[in-house]
Amino acid sequence: MKNKVPIVDSQVPMPPKSRRSKKRSNLAKRRVKIRVKKRARVPGVSPLVKKYWLQRYDLFSKYDEGIQMDEEGWFSVTPEEIAVRHAERSGGGAIIDGFAGVGGNAIQFAKMCYHVVAIDIDPQKVELAFNNAKIYGVEDYVDFVVGDFVQLAPALKGDVVFLAPPWGGPSYKTIKNFTLDLLKPKDGYSMFQIAQTITPNIIMFLPRNVDLHQVEELSWLSSPPLCVEIEKNYVNGYFKGITVYFGAAFGQLELS
Numbered sequence: 172m173k174n175k176v177p178i179v180d181s182q183v184p185m186p187p188k189s190r191r192s193k194k195r196s197n198l199a200k201r202r203v204k205i206r207v208k209k210r211a212r213v214p215g216v217s218p219l220v221k222k223y224w225l226q227r228y229d230l231f232s233k234y235d236e237g238i239q240m241d242e243e244g245w246f247s248v249t250p251e252e253i254a255v256r257h258a259e260r261s262g263g264g265a266i267i268d269g270f271a272g273v274g275g276n277a278i279q280f281a282k283m284c285y286h287v288v289a290i291d292i293d294p295q296k297v298e299l300a301f302n303n304a305k306i307y308g309v310e311d312y313v314d315f316v317v318g319d320f321v322q323l324a325p326a327l328k329g330d331v332v333f334l335a336p337p338w339g340g341p342s343y344k345t346i347k348n349f350t351l352d353l354l355k356p357k358d359g360y361s362m363f364q365i366a367q368t369i370t371p372n373i374i375m376f377l378p379r380n381v382d383l384h385q386v387e388e389l390s391w392l393s394s395p396p397l398c399v400e401i402e403k404n405y406v407n408g409y410f411k412g413i414t415v416y417f418g419a420a421f422g423q424l425e426l427s
């Protein structure tokens with residue numbers, strides 16, 4: 172079956188390189204890598220997160236002002252440029268960030284939304300998110316909650332629900348077709364239905380290799396089917412993830 176929902180890019184990807192310039196840039200990359208290897212021995216940065224530490228200013232532009240992360244936070248935080256994009260498209264009302272992590276999204280929502288509820292099941296994440304929100308001067312605009320989004324959902328009210336659930340760690344990249352049952356803590360269908368009890372306006376941030384037919388199917392869980400828009404997100408020309416906007420608030424494209 173062909174995917175019917177048009178897919179847009181949130182940033183123009185890098186143009187394809189010629190063979191010669193590819194060769195040159197590979198050489199340059201190797202040189203940079205060697206230089207970086209010498210420089211990147213940073214106390215407190217484990218080999219596992221070094222790759223992400225090198226991208227620290229893409230994750231938080233104010234990184235040097237006191238941003239704090241834990242290991243999971245390093246590889247699961249939404250890069251700032253993408254988080255800004257999510258916030259710009261969030262509608263500016265009351266938003267529930269169901270899987271807030273170290274605050275990458277919640278901070279940007281706080282800059283643009285009337286009210287933000289940031290939930291994470293891990294108390295340490297919530298502490299880190301609070302610290303990071305302070306660095307951006309937005310801590311007073313966010314209600315930080317330690318809890319399980321799945322359990323809390325029936326009691327929540329909001330204009331938009333944002334879902335960036337765990338993708339199962341960096342190994343998600345090795346999967347050819349990332350199906351929605353691989354999401355945590357529940358499969359994508361269940362989490363979508365839980366979010367729908369709050370509002371039909373749902374934003375999901377998903378892996379770049381997610382099964383787009385399944386994503387499209389989610390909109391059919393509602394009657395009439397929800398408007399859906401799929402966006403590819405890039406940072407510095409690298410394809411980082413897919414954002415899906417469901418509901419009237421974002422729907423520019425209707426399923427035929």
Ligand SMILES: C[S@@+](CC[C@H](N)C(=O)[O-])C[C@H]1O[C@@H](n2cnc3c(N)ncnc32)[C@H](O)[C@@H]1O
Nearest residue numbers: 247248249270272273274275276291292319320
């Ligand atoms: C991909 S990270 C979110 C990253 C976040 N958007 C950011 O930019 O920092 C997913 C988060 O979901 C949290 N989590 C896992 N199960 C949860 C649950 N049942 N309820 C709430 N949070 C949960 C994890 O602790 C993790 O911090």
